[in-house]
Amino acid sequence: MVRQTDLQPVAGGGLLDRRLFLKRGLSFSVAVALAPETLASASDNERLAWMQKPGEPFSNYGQPSPHERKTIRWTMGNSMAPGNGVSWAPLQDMEGIITPSGLHFERHHNGVPQIDPDKHQLLIHGLVNKPLVFDMATLQRYPMQSCYAFVECGGNSNAGWREEPIQTAVGYFHGMASCSEWTGVPLRIILDEAKLKGRAKWMVAEGADAAVMNISIPMEKALDDCLLAIYQNGERIRPENGYPLRLIVPGWEGVLNVKWLRRLHITNRPVMARNETAKYTELMPSGKSRQFTFVMDAKSLITSPSFGHKLDNKGLYQVSGLAWSGRGRISKVEISADGGQTWAEAQLQEPVLPKCFTRFRIPWQWNGKKMILKSRAIDETGYVQPERDALIMRRGRYGYFHYNAIVSWEISPEGSVSHVFA
């Protein structure tokens, strides 16, 4: 039973105790994206159409319900080169922490290669005593393990640097981040087999796509927790996510997680590729640029309610969102419903894994007035997600990459949600 005292706010704007979810007898309103459709018109004792005849037969590969056709990646390709661009994961339509493989965001420099796995090989050479080649069948015989990790593009959320808040669904603002169970061979095993030389300090990873994308990674990270991933969410990695082999570099910039991996060049210095000099570096107001900004710092965002959702009436709502940090576990997510004056701790859904999406929730009693919702992530290293002003003070507005400021949603008295800088 819920007592009246349970509904006492724990912070301004109507935020309630996060443990309220565990109590029974409480019903929540859900923010909806669309006007509610007319309910099935059948009276209570009549069978609905799909209960009056046998259903569809089996299918070889299941598809989402036709009613979920709007839950898709938004894509943006170059006019002269449709395979150059990005697609965003629809975070506003998703729950939990795993991104379905078909909705995982994409960044391709020159399209998705259609790789025949029987012709795919991985070469390791450079500062090793034994240069080696592996085909996929051989790699399949190695001991595997799973890694639950987010992959986030260094350019995710870059609309945040603009002067005006962008009014678009949260997925099309922050959806160049996704989270999967990646399964494959720990990179360290293969590096050990090749026998690194003493001067081996960097590893240049290269993909087998038309852009032959390459990038340098410090050896310390390569030997720490990198994975040669063959499976994503239980099935072979999708072509657009690196089939048949992807390097997973947990917690670090998406561009380092080289797709279609075919070569690892062990070196004593970085190669200074285009994607670690001209791009994926952040120009600061001083005119100097930050380079090798590998770690994706802590970020959080409320996915419900968020832009495009509509609150029907005042009352109890569940605020739900995602938080993650490239430095480790999320230790706390705080929510404010009064524009950042007071904060309440959200409930973190188990499991809370390092370098992985973490789902947070908190009950909230909306009084029907205009207010501003914010979330703030704190990770196990003590790093606190910054306010936008503080981030811009440090970095200026032209760094483009690594925008991780607190996101603010304004709820209007009519219940619509807009993005604000507050």
Place this chain on the structure above:
Amino acid sequence: MFSRSLMLCFCFCLCHGVQTEKSGPNLGRAASEDLIKNWNIDVFPDGEGLPAGNGNAVTGKRVYEAHCLSCHGVDGEGSSADELAGARHSLTDNPPDKTIGTYWPYATTVFDFTRRAMPLNAPGSLSHDQLYAVTAYLLYLNGIIKETDIINAETLPKVEMPNREGFIQIGTE
């Protein structure tokens, strides 16, 4: 074949977790010199990896007009694809102008990237002479070398880029 005890000790460890196994079944094949030579296209700032061949901006202009202009615009000023030259502002202006001339720290990267990825609609289609020539043209358009300067494995690493000292390496801080 894996022995059962080997399998047991490999099971159930997450990548962020407890213990990671140290060794595998050692099934990698020795990579031949030829394979490495054919696959290794990395070019380093000191010139390691640069192939034989040469070119200058005069011939490079022709390569550019035939193979690059359609996406990067006249004189590299940008079109459907990135601006490559002709910066009108500096890096400290609002907004700044990032081109090869104002931003790129190493000239070798121009050759490396063009060889591996450009032209976007036919990557890998240019000869080494064409690649040196178009690299020379892009450096010339950015006011970094003269039109007749010969660019090759010797001269390219010596080209001094204006923003060579513009980067602060953050690493894993």
